[in-house]
Amino acid sequence: MKKPIITISREFGSGGRSIGKAVAERLGIPYYDKELVEQVAVETGFDPAYIAEHGEYAPSKSMFAYAFSHLGTPGIMDGLSSADYLWVKQRQVILDIAEKGPCVIVGRGADYILKDREDCLHVFIHAPKAFRAERIVRLYGESEKSPEKRLDEKDGKRKVNYKHYTGEEWGMSQNYDISLNSGIIGVEKCVDIIVGLVED
């Protein structure tokens, strides 16, 4: 299958990022996650922390004020809200990255943005809540909020952001070529399946 560009959408804590990284390593192709954030930062002047937080999450009430504090003049955003401006710029960065050749892109609606390219394999990774809760505490540590609440908040925002900018339901099978339950199938086996599809 000639699908050298792989987009990975994922539920928070499902291991989608680790899977994306491992797939990129196995295939010897670039991996974009933080790298994408940095590129968007250069393009927009937004703070990388702001982009990481808002680039795929629903706009919050305080987003406007926060965003402006990182820009010289609001005028450079062409009258768009900071959320919309970020989406437009992020979209362009993703389109440019795909033009360069084979790669793995994690999150940020890349599946939707690249849906008309025939050389993309679109992957969704999800897992049962208990699996993800254990994983985020192990990887990111405890916080004041319960792991379940952190999962709900993060995925809730991703869902709203995706719906807002694509009009589609985040997580619907039909938006992806393959969706995998990493909690049942296992992170390593997910990597094997994806690599197997691309190399086939």
Add this chain to the structure above:
Amino acid sequence: MKKPIITISREFGSGGRSIGKAVAERLGIPYYDKELVEQVAVETGFDPAYIAEHGEYAPSKSMFAYAFSHLGTPGIMDGLSSADYLWVKQRQVILDIAEKGPCVIVGRGADYILKDREDCLHVFIHAPKAFRAERIVRLYGESEKSPEKRLDEKDGKRKVNYKHYTGEEWGMSQNYDISLNSGIIGVEKCVDIIVGLVED
């Protein structure tokens, strides 16, 4: 992975049935599709054609009348509508089949009905509309309605039926362990991946 019971949910025309049959053959385990309909017919007294048509589709207005024509007395349905009675009986047949051991069950909300069993692998097969339209004309022939309309009607009814009896969204990745786009991945490769997961 010890998941010897495989449920396959599928968009109409996606090849889910062929995939289910091939998986069952490769693993040497029973396959339930029409076989399930026949068993439900014995249990309920409904006509097999009626069960095939209504067992996983939204109730139609004419359902009541049609159903009653196949029963001696309405009383045997314990006050349930024919649609609900069919769901209850079909559910019990699916639970009984799973008790017997490894098998493949296609459609009929089996993923939801068996969701609490840990020995089940839940699969969803979907495909782009063009792929499915070509496939249903080739397999089932032309009809007065356009292939696209036939797809929309059939899947629309499955969606409503699933929502009605499970409260869940039909086709959401999170309801399945693996969802595959057979139009992109190919029917044979889908079989390989599923067999690979079960045999692993």
